[in-house]
Amino acid sequence: MATKQIIHGIFGDEVPLLDSCAKLRAAGIRIKDVFTPFPVHGIDPIVGVPRTRLAICAFIYGITGLSLSTLMMWYMMIHDWPNDIGGKPNWNYYSAIPAFIPITFEATVFCAAHGLALTYLLRCWLVPGAKAKNPDPRTTDDKFMIYLELNDEQSKKADEILRATGAEEVNYKGTITIEPKY
Amino acid sequence: MNTDKLNFVVPAKAKMTSFILMAVGLVSIICMFIFDKQPDDHHYHATRAWANVFAGSFFFMAIALGASFFLGLQYAAEAGWATTIKRVIEAVTWYLPVGLSFMLLIFILGQLQMHTIYPWMAQGIATEGSENYDAVIAAKIGYFGIFWWIRTLLYMAAWILFTWKLRQNSVDADALGHEEAKGFHWKNVKLSAWFMVVFAVTSSTSAWDWIMSIDTHWFSTMMGWYIFSGMWVSAMITVTILVVWLKKLGYLEFVTESTVHDIGKWMFAISFLWTYLYFSQFMLIWYADIPEEVVYFQTRWESYKALMWTVLFVNFAFPMIMLMSRDSKRNYFFLIFVGVIIFIGHYLDIIMVVMPGTIGHHWTGISWMEIGNFLFFLGVFIYVVLTNLSKRPLMVKNHPFLEESAHHSY
Numbered sequence: 115m116a117t118k119q120i121i122h123g124i125f126g127d128e129v130p131l132l133d134s135c136a137k138l139r140a141a142g143i144r145i146k147d148v149f150t151p152f153p154v155h156g157i158d159p160i161v162g163v164p165r166t167r168l169a170i171c172a173f174i175y176g177i178t179g180l181s182l183s184t185l186m187m188w189y190m191m192i193h194d195w196p197n198d199i200g201g202k203p204n205w206n207y208y209s210a211i212p213a214f215i216p217i218t219f220e221a222t223v224f225c226a227a228h229g230l231a232l233t234y235l236l237r238c239w240l241v242p243g244a245k246a247k248n249p250d251p252r253t254t255d256d257k258f259m260i261y262l263e264l265n266d267e268q269s270k271k272a273d274e275i276l277r278a279t280g281a282e283e284v285n286y287k288g289t290i291t292i293e294p295k296y
Numbered sequence: 297m298n299t300d301k302l303n304f305v306v307p308a309k310a311k312m313t314s315f316i317l318m319a320v321g322l323v324s325i326i327c328m329f330i331f332d333k334q335p336d337d338h339h340y341h342a343t344r345a346w347a348n349v350f351a352g353s354f355f356f357m358a359i360a361l362g363a364s365f366f367l368g369l370q371y372a373a374e375a376g377w378a379t380t381i382k383r384v385i386e387a388v389t390w391y392l393p394v395g396l397s398f399m400l401l402i403f404i405l406g407q408l409q410m411h412t413i414y415p416w417m418a419q420g421i422a423t424e425g426s427e428n429y430d431a432v433i434a435a436k437i438g439y440f441g442i443f444w445w446i447r448t449l450l451y452m453a454a455w456i457l458f459t460w461k462l463r464q465n466s467v468d469a470d471a472l473g474h475e476e477a478k479g480f481h482w483k484n485v486k487l488s489a490w491f492m493v494v495f496a497v498t499s500s501t502s503a504w505d506w507i508m509s510i511d512t513h514w515f516s517t518m519m520g521w522y523i524f525s526g527m528w529v530s531a532m533i534t535v536t537i538l539v540v541w542l543k544k545l546g547y548l549e550f551v552t553e554s555t556v557h558d559i560g561k562w563m564f565a566i567s568f569l570w571t572y573l574y575f576s577q578f579m580l581i582w583y584a585d586i587p588e589e590v591v592y593f594q595t596r597w598e599s600y601k602a603l604m605w606t607v608l609f610v611n612f613a614f615p616m617i618m619l620m621s622r623d624s625k626r627n628y629f630f631l632i633f634v635g636v637i638i639f640i641g642h643y644l645d646i647i648m649v650v651m652p653g654t655i656g657h658h659w660t661g662i663s664w665m666e667i668g669n670f671l672f673f674l675g676v677f678i679y680v681v682l683t684n685l686s687k688r689p690l691m692v693k694n695h696p697f698l699e700e701s702a703h704h705s706y
Contacts, residue, residue, distance in 0.1 A: 155706025
């Protein structure tokens with residue numbers, strides 16, 4: 115059983131925040147989370163967040179949309195009830211393909227976009243009725259926060275680094291007990 | 297900052313290359329006019345040679361025009377990120393007067409009956425009883441002739457004037473102090489807003505007048521946008537290649553990786569705009585199947601099939617696959633590699649637009665004529681752009697967004 119100190123390092127700007135993150139990581143301190151009022155580009159590698167896999171999801175959803183729409187159009191327009199629209203060929207899918215391209219494109223984008231948004235919301239558990247998880251509401255307005263969970267020895271080091279890099283406040287928010295994993 | 301790297305000096309090798317390209321190209325063009333004959337067709341007078349010269353003139357002129365448009369767009373949108381590469385874009389726009397001179401020369405020679413690129417320029421085309429009489433063209437001859445010439449001269453004057461003024465304001469601003477120079481930026485913002493309006497109309501109408509009137513019987517409302525998207529993407533490729541090349545030579549150290557990434561994105565994105573318009577034009581005509589419209593693609597389908605598929609693959613599938621990921625847009629080798637290939641792809645696109653309406657079924661595939669002619673215009677383009685690039689410092693001094701652009705990163 116390990117007891118860890120919760121530390122909130124509050125900053126007024128994103129530049130010292132990024133600087134502080136880099137120095138904390140260089141000192142071997144794991145950053146639990148960072149809260150910012152707006153997206154800060156290029157923060158992921160500095161904080162040490164692994165590369166997002168959302169892009170892979172988007173690709174899979176896109177392929178799904180492409181395949182489903184192709185299947186749907188083939189079934190409706192060619193297989194089940196061949197339609198003669200403006201005398202266009204309807205004996206196989208290939209010969210009428212220009213007509214199917216726009217729908218294929220739209221279905222691909224539709225599935226990729228909706229799948230991506232839903233995956234993101236579910237992964238972050240931003241479902242209806244979910245409780246807000248930001249520990250300090252000021253991070254939704256004009257403050258930036260580094261959230262740390264550290265043991266006593268590391269806390270001291272982190273405190274120094276945070277203050278040295280221009281943290282406006284370093285708040286101690288009690289302790290958390292972490293069950294060891296066997 | 298390394299100040300001696302602020303002024304670009306044209307490397308002797310680059311200058312030499314441009315001269316060699318021009319020399320090789322010029323020899324090919326001369327040979328082209330001598331050897332280009334079709335003995336069994338008495339309407340054919342070195343038509344392919346003329347069509348090639350026209351395609352080369354138009355393609356490189358369009359790159360300069362696309363760069364002009366992009367420069368104006370950055371001002372009108374008050375975008376900051378591209379400020380550090382503004383001088384590179386300006387250098388590309390400076391080919392515009394040269395390119396337009398080539399165009400004007402071809403138009404004048406056409407009016408003097410030297411070539412037959414434009415069927416409506418033929419003598420007696422609207423006179424009943426003449427051997428050249430064409431009832432369809434006669435019905436819309438009011439749009440051609442003197443009216444066409446007035447429009448052509450107006451486009452040229454307007455584009456050169458706007459481009460020249462945009463650049464002049466920026467140069468004037470650099471000569472002043474930081475505070476006094478502020479007014480020049482707002483002048484350029486206003487000027488660009490007008491330029492965008494003028495360009496929106498003239499880019500479409502010039503494409504009808506100069507490109508679509510090669511196939512005088514045919515018409516398409518997508519043509520203006522299609523040609524415009526092609527010129528825009530070619531301009532973005534040119535700017536990307538130039539910026540990466542200059543960075544490799546050690547210039548432009550104030551241009552951040554994110555700026556390079558962003559022009560890579562433009563190259564990627566406008567490739568899709570081009571594909572979208574190309575396909576839309578094709579699909580609507582294919583679907584409606586109206587004889588007077590479909591004739592355009594019939595010629596291409598019968599005699600230019602390989603070229604048609606190459607253009608679609610090179611300009612759509614290739615950049616899509618190669619430039620999709622973030623890393624490839626930040627990789628100099630990838631940007632140059634993909635850029636060079638789709639640059640050639642868009643030249644082939646212009647060839648495909650020009651050739652069927654001029655030489656029709658005489659097409660035999662890409663030959664030394666297309667290549668030699670392309671090299672000549674490429675040589676002139678490289679020479680003009682690099683010379684203009686060396687005339688001014690590579691960085692603007694008094695642009696209000698300069699700081700923002702120099703710190704552009706994400």
